[in-house]
Amino acid sequence: MRILGIVFLFIILTLPAEAEVIQGGVRYSINSAREELLNTPEISVPNSLMQSNLFDIKTEIKDRSLAKFSDGSYAVIYKDNPKFAWYYSQNGILTHVQVKTSETYPYKSYKYTPDNQLVNMSLRVSKEETFIYTPSGKFIAHWLYQNCYDENNNIIMTRQIYE
Numbered sequence: 001m002r003i004l005g006i007v008f009l010f011i012i013l014t015l016p017a018e019a020e021v022i023q024g025g026v027r028y029s030i031n032s033a034r035e036e037l038l039n040t041p042e043i044s045v046p047n048s049l050m051q052s053n054l055f056d057i058k059t060e061i062k063d064r065s066l067a068k069f070s071d072g073s074y075a076v077i078y079k080d081n082p083k084f085a086w087y088y089s090q091n092g093i094l095t096h097v098q099v100k101t102s103e104t105y106p107y108k109s110y111k112y113t114p115d116n117q118l119v120n121m122s123l124r125v126s127k128e129e130t131f132i133y134t135p136s137g138k139f140i141a142h143w144l145y146q147n148c149y150d151e152n153n154n155i156i157m158t159r160q161i162y163e
Contacts, residue, residue, distance in 0.1 A: 028106070030139055033123040033131035042110045042118060042135075045084070045099050050114055053086050053094055061162055070158040085109075100124070 028036065067075040072090035075098075082103055087096040096119065098111040106125045112118055120140055122132040130143040141156060142149045148157040 028123060028125050028131060030131060030142070033125070034133055034137050034139065036106075037108055037121045037123055037131075037133055038137050040101075040108055042121065043099055043101060044110070044116060045097050045112055047116065049084070050094075050097060050112075050116065053084075053097065066162040068160045068162070087111075098122075 063079055065077045065079070069075075073095065074088055074090070076086045076088065077084070078086075083100045085098040085100075086094060087098065089095050094114050096111050096113060098109050101108045105127070106123060109122050109124060110118060111120045111122070118135045120132050120134060122130050124130045128143075128145050132140040132142070134140060139151055143159075146158050146160065147155045148159070150156045
């Protein structure tokens with residue numbers, strides 16, 4: 001009987017184990033996202049980089065990702081420098097630049113005018129979700145997938161992303 005038990009134990013121990021993958025995520029509310037941003041120092045954009053991107057010369061999309069917004073403006077993220085998002089008017093004139101603290105979620109980003117004035121800060125929770133605040137921490141908007149919502153949950157803008 002003892003030998004049978006040892007054989008059984010050996011068989012059990014040598015069978016392949018099936019491991020369950022545990023997926024975790026970080027969830028933020030409007031208030032916890034605000035606190036996360038207000039408790040971290042902002043990062044800025046080098047002036048030389050700002051000056052070299054004042055105008056967008058549209059080329060093939062193969063070197064960039066593009067977000068087109070419902071107000072006619074658009075944003076460009078170059079694949080060779082993905083920590084920066086360049087925002088242009090429909091005429092191709094730089095209106096803002098956003099600098100990311102990281103490329104992995106969640107990350108913070110700071111949006112500046114071409115003369116380096118901070119206009120907003122955001123917490124990008126995932127590819128689908130972003131919270132946006134003024135520099136003093138007042139809630140501005142919440143992006144969820146292609147829709148941007150105000151504090152009353154009204155859609156204030158939409159976007160289409162091309163990668």
